[in-house]
Amino acid sequence: MFDGPNDGGDAMKKILIxxxxxxxxxxxxxxxxxxxxxxxxxxHTAEKISLLENTVNGCLGCNACRYGKPCxxxxxxPDIVPKIKSADCIxxxxxxxxxxxxxKLKAFIERFYCIAEEDPNPPLGRYEKYPIKDCALLMTxxxxxxxxxxxxxxxxxxxxxxxxxxxxxxxxxxxxCGDTNGKAQIDQTNHLSEAYExxxxxYLE
Numbered sequence: 001m002f003d004g005p006n007d008g009g010d011a012m013k014k015i016l017i018x019x020x021x022x023x024x025x026x027x028x029x030x031x032x033x034x035x036x037x038x039x040x041x042x043x044h045t046a047e048k049i050s051l052l053e054n055t056v057n058g059c060l061g062c063n064a065c066r067y068g069k070p071c072x073x074x075x076x077x078p079d080i081v082p083k084i085k086s087a088d089c090i091x092x093x094x095x096x097x098x099x100x101x102x103x104k105l106k107a108f109i110e111r112f113y114c115i116a117e118e119d120p121n122p123p124l125g126r127y128e129k130y131p132i133k134d135c136a137l138l139m140t141x142x143x144x145x146x147x148x149x150x151x152x153x154x155x156x157x158x159x160x161x162x163x164x165x166x167x168x169x170x171x172x173x174x175x176x177c178g179d180t181n182g183k184a185q186i187d188q189t190n191h192l193s194e195a196y197e198x199x200x201x202x203y204l205e
Contacts, residue, residue, distance in 0.1 A: 013134075013203055015039050015046040016087035020094040020105025024052060027140035027177040027186040028095045034192045035091065035138060035172070038199025046199070049080060051104040056080070058107035065114035067128070077111045084115065089134035089169060089202070092156070096141035100151045109159060126163055135166040136202065137173075138195065140186060144175030172198050 017036060022028035032048060039046040054076035064072045071077060084090065092109075094101040116128035137156045141148050153171065160166045172195055178185030186192060 011203070013044045013088040014086060015044050015089045015091060015199075015202075016083050017046060017048040017091040017093060017138075018105065018108060019048055019050045019052070020092065020108060021051060021097070021102035022095040022140070023184070024050075025184065026095070027174070027184045028093055028138070030184065030186050030192060031138050031140055031172070031174055031195045032091075032093045034195040035093075035199040038196035039202060040199075041196075042200045042203070044199075044203070047083065049083070051102075051108060054080070056104070056108045056111060058103075059110035059113050067116065067118045069114070071111060071114040073111075077108070077114075081115060084112075084133075085131055087133060089136065090166070091136045091138060092160070093138040094140075094152070096139055096143070096149065096152060099148075100155055101139070106155075112164060126165070130164045130166075133166050134169045135160050136169040136198075137171040139172070140174045140177045140191070142176070142178055142180045148175050149173045169202055170198065 017032055019028060019032050036046045036048060056077045057073055057075050060073065062072065092105060094105045097103070112130065116130055119126070119129040122128065139149060139152055153173070156171070161168050172191070174186065174189065174191035176189060177191065
């Protein structure tokens with residue numbers, strides 16, 4: 001399934017896809033690749049960054065980065081920051097691990113702390129302001145119950161939409177992709193074609 005607004009006109013966009021774990025050729029990787037092909041077919045620029053290949057540690061909570069200072073950690077994140085800032089849309093992709101997003105993807109989101117700017121009058125429940133971006137969620141799971149993605153969707157909505165303030169472009173929650181002990185079986189579902197169409201139609205009016 002995927003839902004969310006498809007507004008924003010037909011201007012070409014710069015899309016950054018963060019693949020937060022999963023196997024290199026697994027269900028999530030295949031879902032991302034088809035989404036990317038769809039986005040590129042629509043004329044957008046789509047770049048994928050795999051957190052399997054780029055180490056991003058979790059936030060230390062040291063506050064050394066406040067405000068406008070770089071993070072002190074020497075990993076891949078500082079090189080990704082310019083890509084985050086220049087992107088029109090950030091797509092977060094993850095397999096379902098213990099009913100939520102992967103630890104790799106959560107660590108990546110935690111590091112947004114260093115790109116926060118001071119806000120002298122923040123809205124209720126927020127302490128700073130972030131660059132305004134569109135975002136979307138891609139997820140895969142072996143299970144496909146009505147509650148399978150509930151925790152992950154809650155985190156996505158509360159953290160990225162309500163707190164950081166990104167604009168939701170929708171979600172593709174690809175359940176029923178095979179058991180956790182076997183090889184990827186997403187190619188036996190409709191999810192790959194759904195991902196292609198999601199990417200292709202992301203910015204259609």
